[in-house]
Amino acid sequence: MIAGLVVAAAASACYGTGSVLQAVGSRRAAREAAAEADPAQLTEHGGPTLSSTGRAARTWEFILGTALDVVGFGLGALAARMLPLFLSQTVISANLVVTAVLSIRLLGIRLRRPEWASIAVLCAALVLLAVAAGPQGGHQAAPAFHWWLLIATTVVIVGGSLLVRRMGSRGAIVAGLLSGLGFGALGIGVRVLNGVDTLDLGRMLTDPALYAVLIGGIGGMYVHTVALQIGSVNGATAALVIGETVVPGAAGVLWLGDVSRSGLGWLAVGGFVIAVAAAVAVAHFGQEEDAAEAPSEDREPVGV
Template identity: 35%
Template sequence: MSPGWFFLTAMIGMYGVANLLQSIAAARTTAHHTLDPALLVRLARHKTYLVGLLCQTLGFLLAFVARRDLPLFLVQSSVAAGLGVTAVLGVLVLKWRLPPAEIALLVLLCLGLAALVISAQPHPSRDIGLTGEIALALALVGVAGLGFLAAKVHGAPGSVALGALAGLSFGAAAIASRPLANAHSVDAFITSPLLYILVAHSLVAQLLLGLAMQRGSTTAAVAAMDAASAIPPAIIGLVFLGDKVRPGLGWLAGVGFVATLAAVIGMTFFAEPQHHHATGRHRRPDQFVGTRRAQD
């Protein structure tokens, strides 16, 4: 049995806790309406955010190791399962009230993930090559440019747009990490352009995610991120990186991926804001549980 399964399970838990803690910190920080790196500095003043960032870093490292053997369509979809952990913790700790539609979507998410786990076949990655490295670098420029525009959008649409852009950058980092995880030596790892492309994409994605969480529903922001970070890596992994599905279970992998994707996209429509910024003051996320703003 591949050790990647253990790393995958631990990763889901870490991402779930990270989403919750970073959401709390974002709600207590002055809202930003531009792609300003100073937001990360403000967030870093909150111990809650730093603990959440630590959990996210651990989740990222666990995902990195899991990608050494497990296909991207499984690992990236499993990141979305962290959203389920976030929702459960939000209910237990912050007394969030999830609407019935969101609960149904979380169940669908779990079923889709189970199908992916059954159908995935562990296999090392192929090299991405110079062309792939250049494409990932260009994607970084494109996401950053779109981020400047999306940062001007307020309310739930801004949350979804910024979350989706964060997902694209996290997805690009995942694509870079799949072949990088198979580096044959420390020197090859440190000197690989993929390492620095991965770091750059991760930083941009982190900034975009912080902005997204300030604009509305945590679930909507993270669901949009998960959807955008799942599709491109899944396709690129299967076509270019040698990801494999167990013989005869291609249909199950397809059903599982569609179910997972439908669940996370559905959450962008049904999820209700758990917090928002009030003019002139900051309020606790749990003060806005179960309410929807008339205007964003």
């Protein structure tokens, strides 16, 4: 249990640092596009195009952030095999704290008291979850579960990308949530992936869960990049937290046998609900901050 918590915490640190670096690169690319007055960088709804997202992905900050995400992915996958999903995904989601602290230094964002309070509550909820978590369930799921995971992940990423494109500059929180659902599907897929324990490559390549992992990871990273281009980094990351904790946590309990310690089910439920509520609060306050500061001349333009 302790080793799993350390691995999940390390994944959280990588993801949080990577998000801020990606935001720095995305915003620098957006400023350069604005200076060039390049109309190809915006959709008709005010959101970033594939061209502008590709431009952001070529900055050194974004590349370094992506490298950290890859490391975080590996550590997160390991944590998903070592801990109950409701615990591993929630600990990983604490990258919100890392993101918030680093965004002060690297993005010049000022957090207000409600945001600090929400982050503190999230940390307290993680402690409750760690105390209440019991043994992990199994790694096996019915074949139909693997197929439904692939179908749902594809619908969320493809349909969500189209939706965010239509919403344009108003879609940051939705994009963050969709990316979280993609990363959540990644966690579930890694947990049930066939052939991992025995290193059977043939079973892995024929398992739909593997392709759910790839679509959820790559698609989630793309949609998260869009979210960082068009809105508050803290708000988008908090929305991501909701997506990557609620669905995997529920799937682990309902279908994979994850349980809490005997007599501490109420504490696990309470910690989980509080953690999600705190993340919602950070997303809400981050969105307010983004709207309030948008007219400011010295605010870095995002996605424009």
